[in-house]
Amino acid sequence: MKVHIGQHSGFCFGVKRAIQVAKEAARLHKNIYIKGELVHNQEVCRQIEALGIKTVSTLKSVPGGSVLIIKAHGEPLATYINAKRKKIKVIDATCPMVKDIHKKAKEMEQKGFRVAIIGDKNHEETIGILGNIKNGSIVENIADLRKLKSGLGEKIGVVCQSTQNIEDVSVIVAKLAKITHALLFFNTVCRPTYLRQKEIERLAKNCSAVLVVGSKNSANTKRLFFIAKKINPNTFWVNNAKSIAKNSFKKFGSVGVIGGASTPPETLEEVYKKLS
Ligand code: SF4
Known part of the structure; x- marks a missing residue:
């Protein structure tokens, strides 16, 4: 055979980078926490915990004055604001390609576009993109479009979760083109x-x-x-x-x-x- x-x-570039950031944080700091998984792999998470980095599910479990690593998938803006309030030092391991999606979504919103994020509703990356703008919608499939049709408005700006299949994304974008006058689409599936x-x-x-x-x-x-x-x-x-x-x-x-x-x-x- x-x-x-x-x-x-x-390993992609973003995952390698996140692991490096976590290792460097463990070398330089004590009392380090991570909210959720650094990347979605059990073996990697075991290695991260072996460095003394504690995994928590909410920011409430992170004591004030400690260190918080932001996972590769990113976080909503509220996490950064609340961490600052609790005097938690933030070390950001968000993949730069995910950061770029946040930036594009924000810019479109500032230009008056209603933002649609094509992605999995319960995935941290999609939740993070949504949480960095004021008012967006997650579109997982065509059925969601039917539900959102009236709420999306005249100008729609579209980004997608970095790990989507571009063939599936294109089908949704084609449908969106039929229900709006102005459509701006960034293909944010990462290389x-x-x-x-x-x-x-x-x-x-x-x-x-x-x-x-x-x-x-x-x-x-x-x-x-x-x-x-x-x-x-x-x-x-x-x-x-x-x-x-x-x-x-x-x-x-x-x-x-x-x-x-x-x-x-x-x-x-x-x-x-x-x-x-
Ligand atoms: S956005 Fe792409 S490069 Fe970045 S962590 Fe995700 S899969 Fe890897």
């Missing part, structure tokens, strides 16, 4: 996401099976799985090498392997060894 590891696979999605399409077409590696709560990993599954029914999704049952891939002549943007290189290496 041939095992092909995707060239665009595993690493786009390259991974193209890579998995190639693997799904050319290999007898596809294995997507990454945590189940990782949005970009989920998207990779569904893109591949549409093309190749022999597509599987595992957390790590331990989740691969013995002999489960034996019947396939070739397997294409791809890791989500928060999947560590060691995890991919272990998967490769196990399949080989």
